[in-house]
Amino acid sequence: MTETKPISVPQGRQAWEAALEGGKLRDSEFTSLSGSTLEVVYGPEDACGDPAEDLGWPGQFPFTRGVHPSMYRGRLWTMRQFAGFGTARETNERFKFLLDHGQTGLSVAFDFPTLMGRDGDDEMCRGEVGQVGVAISSIADMEQLFEGIPMDEVSTSMTINGPAPVLLAFYIACAERRGLDPAVLRGTVQNDILKEYQAQHAWLVPPEPALRMITDVMEYCAEHVPKWNTISISGYHIREAGSTAAQELAFTLANGLEYVRRGIERGMDVDSFAPRLSFFFDSHLDFFEEIAKFRAARRIWARKLREEFGAKDPRSWMLRFHTQTAGVSLTAQQPENNIVRTAYEALAAVLGGTQSLHTNSMDETLSLPTEKAVKIALRTQQIIAEETEVVHVADPLGGSYYVEALTDKMEREAEAYFDEIERRGGVVPSIDSGYFQKEIHDSALSYQRAVESGRKKVVGVNCYSEGEESLEIELHRIRPEVEAEALKGLASLRADRNAPRATAALDEIRTACNSTANLLEAFITAAHADCTLGEISQVLRDEFGDYIEPKIL
Amino acid sequence: MISWAENGHARFPETLEAIWSQVGRACRMGITGPPGAGKSTLVNELARMIREEESTVGILAVDPSSPLSGGALLGDRIRMEDRTADSGVFIRSMASRGSHGGMARAAVDAMDVMDAFGMHDVLVETVGVGQAEYDVVAAADTVLVVLCPGAGDGVQAMKSGLLELADVIAINKCDLPGADRLTSDMQEAVHLRTAGRDKWASPVVQCSAGKREGVEDVLVAVKSHRDHLSDTLPDHRRQKRIQQVRQVVGERLDESLWMKGNFGDQVEAMLCSGITPYAAARRVTQNLLKSAQENQSSEFQA
Amino acid sequence: MSERRIRVLVAKPGLDGHDRGAKTVASVLRDHGMEVIYTGLHKTPAMIAEIALQEDVDVVGLSILSGAHMELFPRVRQELVDRGLDNVLMVGGGIIPGDDMQVLEKDGFAKLFGPGTNTDSIAEYIQTEISKRWAAEEAQA
Numbered sequence: 001m002t003e004t005k006p007i008s009v010p011q012g013r014q015a016w017e018a019a020l021e022g023g024k025l026r027d028s029e030f031t032s033l034s035g036s037t038l039e040v041v042y043g044p045e046d047a048c049g050d051p052a053e054d055l056g057w058p059g060q061f062p063f064t065r066g067v068h069p070s071m072y073r074g075r076l077w078t079m080r081q082f083a084g085f086g087t088a089r090e091t092n093e094r095f096k097f098l099l100d101h102g103q104t105g106l107s108v109a110f111d112f113p114t115l116m117g118r119d120g121d122d123e124m125c126r127g128e129v130g131q132v133g134v135a136i137s138s139i140a141d142m143e144q145l146f147e148g149i150p151m152d153e154v155s156t157s158m159t160i161n162g163p164a165p166v167l168l169a170f171y172i173a174c175a176e177r178r179g180l181d182p183a184v185l186r187g188t189v190q191n192d193i194l195k196e197y198q199a200q201h202a203w204l205v206p207p208e209p210a211l212r213m214i215t216d217v218m219e220y221c222a223e224h225v226p227k228w229n230t231i232s233i234s235g236y237h238i239r240e241a242g243s244t245a246a247q248e249l250a251f252t253l254a255n256g257l258e259y260v261r262r263g264i265e266r267g268m269d270v271d272s273f274a275p276r277l278s279f280f281f282d283s284h285l286d287f288f289e290e291i292a293k294f295r296a297a298r299r300i301w302a303r304k305l306r307e308e309f310g311a312k313d314p315r316s317w318m319l320r321f322h323t324q325t326a327g328v329s330l331t332a333q334q335p336e337n338n339i340v341r342t343a344y345e346a347l348a349a350v351l352g353g354t355q356s357l358h359t360n361s362m363d364e365t366l367s368l369p370t371e372k373a374v375k376i377a378l379r380t381q382q383i384i385a386e387e388t389e390v391v392h393v394a395d396p397l398g399g400s401y402y403v404e405a406l407t408d409k410m411e412r413e414a415e416a417y418f419d420e421i422e423r424r425g426g427v428v429p430s431i432d433s434g435y436f437q438k439e440i441h442d443s444a445l446s447y448q449r450a451v452e453s454g455r456k457k458v459v460g461v462n463c464y465s466e467g468e469e470s471l472e473i474e475l476h477r478i479r480p481e482v483e484a485e486a487l488k489g490l491a492s493l494r495a496d497r498n499a500p501r502a503t504a505a506l507d508e509i510r511t512a513c514n515s516t517a518n519l520l521e522a523f524i525t526a527a528h529a530d531c532t533l534g535e536i537s538q539v540l541r542d543e544f545g546d547y548i549e550p551k552i553l
Numbered sequence: 554m555i556s557w558a559e560n561g562h563a564r565f566p567e568t569l570e571a572i573w574s575q576v577g578r579a580c581r582m583g584i585t586g587p588p589g590a591g592k593s594t595l596v597n598e599l600a601r602m603i604r605e606e607e608s609t610v611g612i613l614a615v616d617p618s619s620p621l622s623g624g625a626l627l628g629d630r631i632r633m634e635d636r637t638a639d640s641g642v643f644i645r646s647m648a649s650r651g652s653h654g655g656m657a658r659a660a661v662d663a664m665d666v667m668d669a670f671g672m673h674d675v676l677v678e679t680v681g682v683g684q685a686e687y688d689v690v691a692a693a694d695t696v697l698v699v700l701c702p703g704a705g706d707g708v709q710a711m712k713s714g715l716l717e718l719a720d721v722i723a724i725n726k727c728d729l730p731g732a733d734r735l736t737s738d739m740q741e742a743v744h745l746r747t748a749g750r751d752k753w754a755s756p757v758v759q760c761s762a763g764k765r766e767g768v769e770d771v772l773v774a775v776k777s778h779r780d781h782l783s784d785t786l787p788d789h790r791r792q793k794r795i796q797q798v799r800q801v802v803g804e805r806l807d808e809s810l811w812m813k814g815n816f817g818d819q820v821e822a823m824l825c826s827g828i829t830p831y832a833a834a835r836r837v838t839q840n841l842l843k844s845a846q847e848n849q850s851s852e853f854q855a
Numbered sequence: 856m857s858e859r860r861i862r863v864l865v866a867k868p869g870l871d872g873h874d875r876g877a878k879t880v881a882s883v884l885r886d887h888g889m890e891v892i893y894t895g896l897h898k899t900p901a902m903i904a905e906i907a908l909q910e911d912v913d914v915v916g917l918s919i920l921s922g923a924h925m926e927l928f929p930r931v932r933q934e935l936v937d938r939g940l941d942n943v944l945m946v947g948g949g950i951i952p953g954d955d956m957q958v959l960e961k962d963g964f965a966k967l968f969g970p971g972t973n974t975d976s977i978a979e980y981i982q983t984e985i986s987k988r989w990a991a992e993e994a995q996a
Contacts, residue, residue: 112870112921116897124899127926128870201872201896241875332970365970367922367952425703432763433589441878448879452973461971478922551593551628553881553893556911560859623860624885630906631895638902644909648890650860 013043033286033456034244035446036409047404054299054408058394062302064295064407066353067318071394072385078356079381080157080322084109084134085368086482087489088144091134095149097371101378105187105356107157108145109133110167115202117163117541119534120486130482132368133159137486137534139527140493142170143177151175156187157232157322162204164191165213166536169523172225176528188229188278188322191217194255194427198436200237201549204537207428209544213519215262218273220520229278231259232322238436239282240328242444245293248282249410250417251436253300257418258427260309270309274316283349284326285341291397292406294352297321300411323349324358330365334460338362343380350384351397357381363476370476434550441552490532497530505529506539513543555645558662565662572669577790579611579668582775583690584678585715586699591725593632595699595762595771596678600633600642602772603674609641611667615660615679615689618648625649629678643667649685657688658804661797664692687718692793694786695720695778697771700739702731716742719755721774727759727767753781861985863914866894866903868931871921876948880916880974887978900927904934907943913985917947924951924959932963944984948972 007015020040030038039046049055056062059069068074081098083106084091095106110133113125119137120129129135136142146156151174160167168189172182193210196203204210218230235252243251256277263273279297283290301319305311325345330338339362346359359377361369369377385391397403424430431437450456457463505526512522526536557565569576582599586592593614600610614629625648633644645663649656660677667675677693679686690696698719716722722743724736739757747754756774760767782789810816816837823833865881867874874896881891892910894903907915915935917928928947935943947959948968956967965984968977 112923116870118870124870124897126930127923128921131922132871196872201874202870241873242879365950367950441875441882444875445879445882448883448974452975458971462973548594548632549895551631553626553628553878556862618890619885622886622888624888625890626881626885627890627892628895630892638899638905644906646890646892646910648860 009044016041029455032245032289033284034246034289034443035450036246042401042405044401047401047408049404049408055398055404061306061314061317063298063318065395065398067298067320067355068394071353072350072391073394076385076391077350077354077381078105078155078322079103079378079385080105080107080356080358081374081378082107082109082157082159082324082358083374084111085132085476086130086134086478087485088134088136088141089147090482092145092147092149094371095145098374098378099149099154101375102382103378105155105157106149107358108136108159110158110160111135112202113137114167114533115160115162117166117204117533117537119490119532120483121490122534127483129486130478135482135486136167136170137490137532138493138530139170139173139177140489140530142167142174146174151178152180152184154186156185158187158189161190161193161196161200162202162210163533163537164189164193165217165520166523166527166533168217168228169520169527170533173524173527176524182225183227185225186227188232189217190232190234190280192231192234192255192280194258194431195234195237195252197431197547197549198238198251198255199241199243199440203547205540205544206547207431209513209540211258211262211428214259215266216519218259218263218276219266219268220518221276222268222272226276228276230273230276231256232278232280233259234280236280236282236324238440239284239326241440242328242447243440244443245284245286245289246410246413247417247439247443249293249297249300250414252279252281253297253304253414254418254421254427256301257304257308260305264309270305270311271313271316274305274309274311275313275318278355279319279321281321281323281349281354282326283323283345283352283354285329285345287344287348288397288403288406290345290348291352292403292410294321294323294349294354295395295398295403295407296410296414298353299407300414320355322356322358323352323354325349325360327360327364330360330362331458331460332365333465335362335366337460338364339376339380342377343384346380347384347388347390350390353395368476368478432550434552437550438552493530493532501529502526502531502535505531506535509536509539510543513540554666555647555663558666559647559650559659561659569662569665572666575669575671576665577668579664579672579675580779581664581668581675581677581693581695583693583696584676584699585680585686585690585696585718586701586725588680590699590701591762592678592680592699593629595723595725595760595768596629596676597633598762598765598768599676599772602768604639604641608673609671610643611664611670611672611675612642612644613660613663613667613675613677614644614646615656615677615686616646616648617680618650623650643670643672656685657692658797658800660689661692687714691718692797694782694789695775697721697723697775699723699725700735701726702729702735716746716755720753720778721771722755722757723771724757724759725762727761728764732759753778859989861889861914861981862910862912863889863891863916863981864894864903864907864910864912865891865916865918866898866906866931867896867918868898868900868903868927869919869921869923870897871919871923872896873920874918876920877916877918880918880948880977883974884978884981887975887982889978889981900930900934903931904938904940907935907940908938912943913988914944914946914981917945917949919947919949919951922950924949925955928959928964929962936963942988944981944988946977946981948977 032038055064058066058071081103083094111130112128113120114136118125120135158167175182175185191214221228221230233252233256235248238251239248264270298319302317305317325342329341342359349357359380361373361377363369363373421430424435451458454462509522512519554568584592584596603610616625616627618625627646630644664675679689696718698715722739724732736757736759743755758770758774760771762768820833863884865877867877881893884891894906945964946966947964951967959967
């Protein structure tokens with residue numbers, strides 16, 4: 001018997017390269033969803049990071065492998081389905097339905113009038129009241145929304161930005177009316193205005209006064225509502241507007257760092273507010289790219305907070321995030337396929353170590369989701385948690401040559417964007433000049449072209465399509481009476497309230513705008529005085545001016 | 554009517570005839586500057602101020618066409634959004650359509666139309682990138698050049714050409730670092746050009762259109778230029794009309810000779826005989842002039 | 856003599872800020888040689904019609920993802936008609952259920968495009984429709 005000598009790594013590589021040569025390939029180019037070129041295989045030389053410095057252990061700096069030592073063995077992620085439509089009463093019923101089916105947190109979707117800081121009876125809002133979310137114009141609506149739901153037990157996430165401080169004021173005032181101490185409230189308000197100018201476009205006033213209000217929220221909550229996440233720094237909308245994964249990562253973190261800078265400039269100790277900043281990312285279809293994005297995000301944030309801003313509390317270093325599966329990846333064609341897409345995306349979020357997750361419903365490109373579709377989406381998460389057994393091991397892909405190489409690449413690309421933003425004078429000047437908007441538009445357009453030329457495939461759209469299909473999905477429609485009911489509610493609120501008290505509260509806001517007073521405090525007073533969202537927003541627009549988007553096309 | 558002008562539609566000249574007596578009342582302002590200088594925002598603010606004086610405003614926003622497809626994205630209106638709801642403001646976007654002279658002509662026509670329809674002020678805005686765009690603003694009574702600090706090296710390159718056109722120079726975004734330096738540089742440049750000569754010394758005015766600061770000063774400077782022109786304005790405008798006629802003559806000649814006539818064939822024959830392009834051109838010009846003299850009824854006579 | 860080019864107004868009625876589709880379509884139409892005026896966000900029906908009038912466009916394309924299409928689309932249409940612009944080609948796109956598309960297409964909208972539509976096919980549709988109209992105009996003249 002002859003002894004076989006082990007083959008060395010370089011020898012093996014040479015043999016592999018030789019074998020690869022001349023082999024027939026399906027395509028001339030293989031790229032990630034974001035368009036970057038991929039290798040056939042990754043090896044140790046591609047993932048050159050230092051295991052101790054760049055990876056560490058779960059729950060340990062730089063948190064590449066997760067923010068908890070035991071990850072999902074300790075606690076599963078929060079299954080949080082975003083919901084809201086029609087009137088406060090209808091959404092209240094949907095909330096109770098979701099809580100009954102095992103959901104563990106609430107997430108409020110608002111309608112466009114509310115997102116833009118307008119009351120339902122505003123002329124600009126015809127036809128939009130209660131359409132894509134719930135209409136909340138006053139503390140009375142907020143009370144109805146949480147009727148019968150224990151505000152001291154649930155954690156509530158509110159997806160709102162321009163008028164976020166006002167809605168938070170409604171929520172706090174609502175709890176106060178029930179006799180609760182705001183210190184018990186748990187939840188998140190998105191309150192991330194920078195990405196609104198960049199991608200989502202629901203703003204109230206220009207960037208500088210908007211940032212002042214956000215800093216007011218951070219300051220007020222640090223003292224009075226300490227369990228509240230004051231900003232959910234969101235890449236989701238940047239991605240949905242068409243950015244690449246690296247752009248989503250870089251722009252979101254750049255925004256986050258800007259909020260930290262503002263807090264420090266206000267004179268706050270970084271550790272007094274940084275632990276209450278959380279993040280919100282998209283989980284798209286490119287499985288490994290997404291997992292690498294989540295891992296890189298944690299590592300970059302930890303390093304920046306500790307090294308650049310001198311944070312000492314490990315909770316300031318930890319990037320905790322909510323994830324939503326990619327709405328843009330859903331297709332109107334063969335909508336049942338969306339269940340499968342969402343499942344892969346949800347799995348990527350879990351393997352990437354998310355703290356909470358929303359899975360989209362299959363019918364969302366057609367209308368608001370039906371109850372059945374929402375239930376399947378929730379069950380998708382439950383199947384991952386209960387059946388796949390992936391939850392027992394922290395960062396299961398850590399050490400994969402491919403995932404580590406991608407994680408490093410994400411970090412490098414983000415750093416390059418940080419430098420570019422710096423060169424352009426920072427985040428706000430880059431918004432004013434339309435830099436982010438243009439970058440996102442360019443990526444969206446190049447993806448669209450890739451799909452239309454067939455370089456990127458979408459099942460049911462540019463391959464395996466079935467021609468003109470008739471939809472067999474039942475659609476969820478908003479009752480036509482919703483708008484009239486909302487208008488009636490507003491009219492009676494205005495008639496019944498103590499008018500001089502409301503006027504005085506609005507005047508107080510006006511004064512606060514022009515001083516260094518904390519605006520959130522003034523909003524809470526106004527909420528108790530039954531002032532409406534539209535009235536408060538009008539004062540802000542009067543004092544701070546309107547925002548007009550830059551031209552980027 | 555503006556579309557007819559843009560498309561070179563045959564009905565434009567006859568329609569202009571009908572409204573010609575109404576043309577010439579409006580004050581015309583050309584606004585140019587490098588991309589990103591904040592022209593649209595400034596135009597929006599100027600329009601607001603003019604409206605506060607109860608005047609009506611016509612705005613013509615010229616953007617370049619894509620050299621590849623010939624299409625264009627015209628987005629200047631976005632920055633003028635709060636003027637859209639105002640019935641005293643008429644905004645029209647125009648694409649440069651690549652044909653240099655053609656755009657300048659169409660822009661002047663559009664200004665004439667706005668003027669005839671009673672706009673007290675007509676503002677034409679264009680990115681200061683090339684000769685064609687310069688021609689557009691040069692047709693105005695007053696040319697306002699907008700610059701901003703930190704707009705990059707392009708500014709340096711354009712400064713010389715732009716400055717010669719400028720009757721007023723606005724330094725926008727004056728709260729950015731470098732604004733004072735740019736202002737004094739511009740003042741210096743104007744001084745060098747005009748010192749000791751009986752020439753209009755273009756004022757250099759700082760403003761921040763986005764913050765609504767200093768826009769009044771820009772308008773005051775424009776008005777002072779207008780006052781300075783007052784006596785010479787008819788002559789000033791006539792000179793520009795001569796240019797316009799000259800251009801239209803050129804276009805007409807070109808069209809009737811090359812597009813309608815069999816000129817191409819004649820020239821081809823000449824070239825086949827082995828003569829140089831210059832010799833061919835000389836022969837063509839001589840023939841044309843001769844036949845123009847002989848034939849009084851020729852359409853070449855304006 | 857310039858050649859006539861198709862002028863399109865791409866407009867965002869209402870409060871929704873999702874402009875990815877509108878901007879993508881605007882860019883694609885530009886690449887097909889059209890002159891595209893983009894309104895920017897948050898426009899009322901009256902503003903859109905006024906812009907269409909001032910810009911003398913051949914086509915008005917509306918993009919909406921807020922669910923308010925049944926309210927806003929007919930109102931834009933009415934404002935255009937009020938200004939004598941009833942012959943402008945009206946198209947639209949966004950999250951619009953099939954039943955609603957049918958109603959709108961009966962009500963003055965030439966065509967509505969749903970999610971996943973190939974953008975080149977939108978450009979081709981507009982080109983075909985407008986050349987038919989221009990040919991008819993010329994025949995009349």
